[in-house]
Amino acid sequence: MRMKTIYIIPTLFLIILFGNTKLYAQSGQELVDICGMVAGHATGDATLLKDFQIKLDEAKPGEEAPRAVYSVVLSKNTEYLFSICNSRDYPGEAIFQLYDNNRLLVTNYIISTGKYYPKVSFKCSTTGVYHMFITFKEGKQGLAVTLLSFVKRL
Amino acid sequence: MSKRLIYILLPLLLFTACPSDKQKDTDFSKEFEIPDSIIYEGELEISEQAMGDIVQNISSPVEIAALIKAVGVPYSQDYLATTDYIDNYNTSFKKAIGLGIFGADLGYQNMYNKTSSVIDYIHAIKTLADGIRVGQFFDFTTLKRLATNNQNLDSLMYISVQNFNQMDRYLRESNRSSLSSLIVAGVWIESIYLLGEVIKKSPNAELSEKIGEQKIILSNLMLLLKNYERDPRFKELIDDLSVIQEIYREVTITYEKGEPEAIEEDGMLIFKQNDKQFIEISDETLFKIIDKTVEVRNKIIQL
Numbered sequence: 001m002r003m004k005t006i007y008i009i010p011t012l013f014l015i016i017l018f019g020n021t022k023l024y025a026q027s028g029q030e031l032v033d034i035c036g037m038v039a040g041h042a043t044g045d046a047t048l049l050k051d052f053q054i055k056l057d058e059a060k061p062g063e064e065a066p067r068a069v070y071s072v073v074l075s076k077n078t079e080y081l082f083s084i085c086n087s088r089d090y091p092g093e094a095i096f097q098l099y100d101n102n103r104l105l106v107t108n109y110i111i112s113t114g115k116y117y118p119k120v121s122f123k124c125s126t127t128g129v130y131h132m133f134i135t136f137k138e139g140k141q142g143l144a145v146t147l148l149s150f151v152k153r154l
Numbered sequence: 155m156s157k158r159l160i161y162i163l164l165p166l167l168l169f170t171a172c173p174s175d176k177q178k179d180t181d182f183s184k185e186f187e188i189p190d191s192i193i194y195e196g197e198l199e200i201s202e203q204a205m206g207d208i209v210q211n212i213s214s215p216v217e218i219a220a221l222i223k224a225v226g227v228p229y230s231q232d233y234l235a236t237t238d239y240i241d242n243y244n245t246s247f248k249k250a251i252g253l254g255i256f257g258a259d260l261g262y263q264n265m266y267n268k269t270s271s272v273i274d275y276i277h278a279i280k281t282l283a284d285g286i287r288v289g290q291f292f293d294f295t296t297l298k299r300l301a302t303n304n305q306n307l308d309s310l311m312y313i314s315v316q317n318f319n320q321m322d323r324y325l326r327e328s329n330r331s332s333l334s335s336l337i338v339a340g341v342w343i344e345s346i347y348l349l350g351e352v353i354k355k356s357p358n359a360e361l362s363e364k365i366g367e368q369k370i371i372l373s374n375l376m377l378l379l380k381n382y383e384r385d386p387r388f389k390e391l392i393d394d395l396s397v398i399q400e401i402y403r404e405v406t407i408t409y410e411k412g413e414p415e416a417i418e419e420d421g422m423l424i425f426k427q428n429d430k431q432f433i434e435i436s437d438e439t440l441f442k443i444i445d446k447t448v449e450v451r452n453k454i455i456q457l
Contacts (some may be wrong), residue, residue, distance in 0.1 A: 042309070043308070044308040047308075047311055048312050048316060053323075073371055076367065120422070121422060121423070124427055125412075125430065148211070
């Protein structure tokens with residue numbers, strides 16, 4: 001009886017511990033809150049306008065990396081902040097790009113230097129519809145959040 | 155002793171086997187699979203999926219309120235829609251559009267840190283949100299506490315914006331984009347109403363231009379609403395907004411292309427767009443738009 005208990009109790013602890021690891025998986029909403037701190041929402045440096053939660057599968061061999069596309073309205077004479085936060089539970093690092101009708105205007109990843117920025121600022125001079133493209137580096141599976149925040153009128 | 159331990163540990167094991175709230179990502183649609191009479195049952199011009207691809211933030215109460223404050227116009231409670239007749243918002247259609255209107259008013263009050271009057275609005279928003287079954291995303295208790303204590307005003311703004319985002323996402327994910335569109339329409343109408351009221355008292359070129367540039371925004375809003383035009387209530391709203399859109403034909407918007415540039419400052423990458431946009435709007439056109447917006451907005455809030 002005593003021997004059985006010796007096995008059962010540690011086993012139960014291990015199961016509980018294993019179960020608990022799931023509790024620490026980051027949800028999209030938790031990432032939004034973390035990313036809000038990166039953006040400076042708590043300090044009043046920027047005001048949240050919209051959050052985008054992106055979860056993409058790994059690219060299939062020979063195929064292009066999956067991407068998420070969103071359209072947003074941005075206003076002239078306004079500075080915006082785009083903050084990009086990646087979930088620690090997935091290998092993918094999100095690459096953010098903002099286009100007008102056909103031109104790349106903003107990105108958080110400069111291919112030539114390999115520099116990756118968790119947040120980028122955009123000084124907008126034309127009110128209109130812009131298109132956000134989000135992919136994960138090397139087509140890896142990923143979960144990320146992109147926040148669009150208002151910084152100030154220019 | 156060992157038996158007692160097992161009795162203690164077993165419930166713990168069962169508890170951890172059940173997913174916690176935090177584990178469940180944000181897909182609440184699976185959690186609340188309830189029949190809903192307010193799901194739009196007519197045929198959509200475009201799919202719900204494509205609806206999600208349409209502009210995500212057609213109107214933002216934050217930006218309009220920030221502009222009004224930035225030009226130095228004092229706060230006025232008189233501009234806001236009354237919350238006295240909240241019970242008159244008695245259909246899903248009225249509740250959703252009312253949510254947008256009160257959401258815009260809340261943004262305006264938050265921008266001016268007017269926490270004393272905010273409580274009525276967060277209460278009204280909670281009531282309307284419950285009415286279309288999205289009240290679970292509106293953190294009334296926290297917002298009320300922040301407003302009552304008159305502290306953490308940035309958090310008040312942040313939480314209220316985030317709550318509206320969550321409601322919007324849930325409505326889109328649960329095939330109730332029609333209600334999401336109405337919230338957006340309500341925010342837009344009230345924001346333009348606020349701008350118009352401010353312009354009447356304190357004429358300002360920047361604010362007038364803001365009204366002019368809504369020509370672009372309104373065309374996107376109409377695109378969104380026209381998906382549901384087979385519903386007579388939507389048809390009526392679209393007809394009202396079409397009159398405003400018709401007036402906007404008198405507004406001219408022209409562009410001059412420039413090369414965008416990027417600079418790095420203190421480790422932060424800053425992109426500057428160098429295009430120019432010229433908005434021409436006469437005073438006559440401006441006041442025609444303002445007057446018609448007042449008419450449409452008052453028709454909604456007087457019910």
